[in-house]
Amino acid sequence: MIKKIVGISALGVSLSFGTAFADSNEGVVKADVLNVRSGPSTDNEVIGKLYENNTVKILESSNGWYKIQKNDGQTGWVSGEYITLKSNSGNDSSSNSSFKATVTASVLNVRSGPSTNDIVISKINTGTEVEVLEESNGWYKVKLKNGQVGWASAQYLSTNSMSDNQGSSNQDSSNEVNISKTGIVKADVLNIRSNLGTNNSIIGKLYNGESITVLSEQNNWYKIKKSNGQTGWVSAQYISLNNDQQDSSNEATDENIDKADKVVALAEKQIGKPYVWGAEGPDSFDCSGLVYYVYKEAVGINLPRVSRDQYNVGTYVSKENLKPGDLVFSSTNDAGTITHVGIYVGDNKMIHSPNSGKNVEKVDLSNNYWKNCYVGAKRVL
Numbered sequence: 001m002i003k004k005i006v007g008i009s010a011l012g013v014s015l016s017f018g019t020a021f022a023d024s025n026e027g028v029v030k031a032d033v034l035n036v037r038s039g040p041s042t043d044n045e046v047i048g049k050l051y052e053n054n055t056v057k058i059l060e061s062s063n064g065w066y067k068i069q070k071n072d073g074q075t076g077w078v079s080g081e082y083i084t085l086k087s088n089s090g091n092d093s094s095s096n097s098s099f100k101a102t103v104t105a106s107v108l109n110v111r112s113g114p115s116t117n118d119i120v121i122s123k124i125n126t127g128t129e130v131e132v133l134e135e136s137n138g139w140y141k142v143k144l145k146n147g148q149v150g151w152a153s154a155q156y157l158s159t160n161s162m163s164d165n166q167g168s169s170n171q172d173s174s175n176e177v178n179i180s181k182t183g184i185v186k187a188d189v190l191n192i193r194s195n196l197g198t199n200n201s202i203i204g205k206l207y208n209g210e211s212i213t214v215l216s217e218q219n220n221w222y223k224i225k226k227s228n229g230q231t232g233w234v235s236a237q238y239i240s241l242n243n244d245q246q247d248s249s250n251e252a253t254d255e256n257i258d259k260a261d262k263v264v265a266l267a268e269k270q271i272g273k274p275y276v277w278g279a280e281g282p283d284s285f286d287c288s289g290l291v292y293y294v295y296k297e298a299v300g301i302n303l304p305r306v307s308r309d310q311y312n313v314g315t316y317v318s319k320e321n322l323k324p325g326d327l328v329f330s331s332t333n334d335a336g337t338i339t340h341v342g343i344y345v346g347d348n349k350m351i352h353s354p355n356s357g358k359n360v361e362k363v364d365l366s367n368n369y370w371k372n373c374y375v376g377a378k379r380v381l
Contacts, residue, residue: 025057025058026055026056026057026058027055027056027057027058027066027068027083027084028053028054028055028056028083028084029050029051029052029053029054029055029056029078029082029083030052030082030083030084031050031052031082032051032052033049033050033051033052034049034050034051034078034079034082034083035048035049035078036048036049036050036068036070036074036076036077036078037076037077037078038076038077039077040065040067040077041065041077041277043277043356044077047074047076048070048074048076050070050078054070054071055071056068056069056070056071056078056083057069058083059075061080061112061113061118061119065077065078065079065080066078066079066080066083068083080112080119080121081119081337083121084121084122084148099131099132100129100130100131100132101129101130101131101132101140101142101157101158102127102128102129102130102157102158103124103125103126103127103128103129103130103152103156103157103158104126104156104157104158104235104237105126105156105187105188105238106125106126106187106188106189106190106191106235106238107123107124107125107126107187107188107189108123108124108125108126108128108152108153108156108157109122109123109152109153109188110122110123110124110142110144110148110150110151110152111150111151111152112150112151113151114139114141114151115139115151116309116312117304117309118151121148121150122144122148122150124144124152126191126198126235127198128144128145129145130142130143130144130145130152130157131143132157133149135154139151139152139153139154140152140153140154140157142157180213180214180215181213181214181241182211182212182213182214182241183211183212183213183214183222183224183239183240183241184209184210184211184212184239184240184315185206185207185208185209185210185211185212185238185239186208186238186239186240187206187208187238188207188208189205189206189207189208190205190206190207190234190235190238190239191204191205191234192204192205192206192224192226192230192232192233192234193232193233193234194232194233195233196218196219196221196223196233197221197233200233203230203232204226204230204232206224206226206234207316208315208316209314209315209316209317209379210315210316212224212225212226212239213225214239214241215231217236220235220236220237221233221234221235221236222234222235222236222239224239256325256381259298259299259325259381260323260324260325260381261324262298262299263294263295263298263299263324263325263343263381264324264325264343264345264346264351265298266294266297266298267290267294267343267345267351268345268351268362270285270290270293270294270351270353270360271351271359271360271361271362272359272360272361273285273353273359273360274358274359274360275287275353275354275355275356275357275358275359275360277356280292280293280305281293281297285353285360286353287307287340287341287342287352287353287354288305288306288307288310288341289305289353290342290343290351290352290353290360291303291307291310291327291341291342291343292304292305292310294343295380299381301380301381303380307329307338307339307340307341308337308338308339310327310329310341310378311327311329311338311341311375311376311378313378313380314327314378314379314380315378315379316376316377316378317376317377317378317379318377319374319377322344322348322377323344323346323379324344324345324346325343325344325379325380325381326343326344326377326378326379327341327342327343327344327377327378327379327380328341328342328343328344328350328352328365328374328377329341329374329375329376329377329378330342330370330373330374330375331373331375332373338375340352340373342363344365344377345362348364348365348366349362349363349364349365350362350363350365350370
């Protein structure tokens, strides 16, 4: 079965922000069939094809796309999601400068370069051991067990072996301290376990920005209670306790409602303006360009320029708890990846810039198309 290509015309990208790669950087095709295009978007024409396990030279990276060179010398652009980077041939993976490190985050993104602006090429779970090849500005270049090489935040990699207590479910209950405070999840995805320790079974998950009740603490683990009543244990490292929640939340709510009103009002004024790929206003927009423009002009917030990067900011919001001003993300290519974004304006509707030939419009999220495309939502106010 042929895999679909990530990225549609609704992905607003700027071609001037590319990342150059060393001549020896190579990648391997992961898709059954992968289109090679004349530019970094599915708006550009198909000029060739690659097949699974083909090796290509990576020349440049731009907003989730790689400029590649085939073995016959032809160059073009392909979706970075279906390319696995290989380590540079000049690197000696067994050199004395490398060392082992263990993942401490529940899920850690491995990226094509040492920045959150670089695309995610793999994900590794807590407890996974990797080989660290080099360090750059708080990022580690790592080699995974399958030989794949990429960059991960050094903050979530421990160069020390895990303590004996961390994986044990037989903890001394006399060390447990009652807390009874509200906490906020700091990790993208955080596992809830049946007991403290990574060797215990996963019974649920929490997402960035979710609020939970922290019942007690023991050996750097929190016993928590979700809003639905479920209880379990999570690593305390990824929970921020909110000590002054009552006073600060009331002030923030009033301020944020005012900002949301400004965002919605400005978004409403853009209805009817044409979609133009790569445009960010004031007379035309692509989908992420509309969001970028409205937030910058209405409330002075500079969001990332591309929808998939915009999904990396803010806090996770469930569909049932959407509020005006929230960002609604969709996958319009059936691959489950972020390809589109709009602004929620209340009453189960969003304002968005659809695609070529159409204008900025307000749509109902309850229709079948948008229900099926829905991926998630983020709150940045």
